[in-house]
Amino acid sequence: MTGRPIRWGILGTGWMAGRFVEDLATLPDAEVVAVGSRTPAGADRFATRYAVPYAHESWANLVADDRVDVVYVATPHATHHDAVRLALDAGRAVLCEKPFTLNAGQAVDLVSRARADNLFLMEAMWLRCVPAIRRLVELVGDGAIGVPRMVQADFGLVGPVDPAHRLRDPALGGGALLDLGVYPVTLAHLLFGEPTSIGTLGTLTPYGVDESTGMLLGYPDGALASLNCSIVADTPWTAAVCGSAGRIELGRGFFRPSTFTVHRDGVVAQTVEVPYAGEGFVHEAVEVMRCLRAGLTESPLVTLADTVAVLRILDAVRSRIGVRYPADDRWQDEQPWPG
Structure with a gap:
């Protein structure tokens, strides 16, 4: 080619x-x-x-x-x-x-x-490919905020109320988690890898998909990720990566950022601008x-192993909050997430 x-x-x-x-x-x-x-x-x-x-x-x-x-x-x-x-x-x-x-x-x-x-x-997980996220990962890896200990991220919007819409139809994989929650989970996975424990709380529609889901993921070294998604609440769409010596904040639209701020000692130490191209x-x-x-x-940016790992986390979350899709009956994961 x-x-x-x-x-x-x-x-x-x-x-x-x-x-x-x-x-x-x-x-x-x-x-x-x-x-x-x-x-x-x-x-x-x-x-x-x-x-x-x-x-x-x-x-x-x-x-x-x-x-x-x-x-x-x-x-x-x-x-x-x-x-x-x-x-x-x-x-x-x-x-x-x-x-x-x-x-x-x-x-x-x-x-x-x-x-x-x-x-x-x-x-096509653009979060892993946009330049600002790649730069953020480099800074975290270089110790810009010390040892990373926590990720906080949310993505919620007021979605359609029509029960026939795909976001509310279990047969079409509806709910907040797969459409929106995949981004906070991917960010946490990009920085911390696979969790060893998952805590969840979800509210479901009468049709059996999640309207809002909260997740608390724990990692072997004690790091935590606090993540939320919703189709009934307009959340800030922001994220923060917090470490022992500072934090990095991503503004609204954290999943496709063009800038972020690095905070140390409670003040802005650096504003990093890395624009994305096109949309x-x-x-x-x-x-x-x-x-x-x-x-x-x-x-190497979006490995197949990472894609499967994130889906295993989403499967575990769905299992805990009680969301099941018809496709789950046919397609079982032979190596499910162990937590």
Whole structure:
């Protein structure tokens, strides 16, 4: 793939797919060549709006298109497993939106499939790719705030009240945790790894998905992560990484920051500005293309092991608060989170 643009196929035609394509348009070494939808009309509308050369009336036709190097899956997350599996079976590299799957069992199935045929696979978790988060991790690793001891993060919004909406439908993986809580959990995992204990408190809708969930994660060295998510409360969307010699604060939109502040001795010691490009999707796309050109089958920034580990934490949280999806009956994780 050296010497020519990486050719993208877009699986899905919703809002997220459109934003991703707009960001790809800013990259001279990326080319969107095809889009696939479950309806001809949907594919045609998207192709016309974003000037995509080829519109496919099915996912199967998209992944069979040999003009496509890598497929970006932007469908609702209840369909991620089927869509990614279809692309992998066709021999395509895949970038799949978060949450990667509904549960860790589905994720393990996809990872095993990709590794069996040496195919590239990555979760589109932009938090791990944006420059400011990467810089934050470097500073924490260099001891800028001493020994990191605590992470605090929240992501809550007032979501739709219609019980038919996907955020409130168990069959579609509804609830706050998978849509929003995945970001605080990912930040904590990025800094502390896997917890050894999980405490939870959740409030559920009459339909069985979580409206609000609180999590307290404990780690072997005594570190803690206090995390919250909600679809009925507009929370600050902020995060803080606290250590023995200071803290780093991320403002509203911590999952895609362009700046953060380092505090020492109770005062601002440094304001770090590391802007993201475009809408923030650019950085995960650049990482995918870097990996493909290097012949890698997974990204060192968003490893498959980390993706599965985060889903195991989310599975454990759901188990504790009583949220169960129909897909859980079929896809069991053979190595569940032990806590």
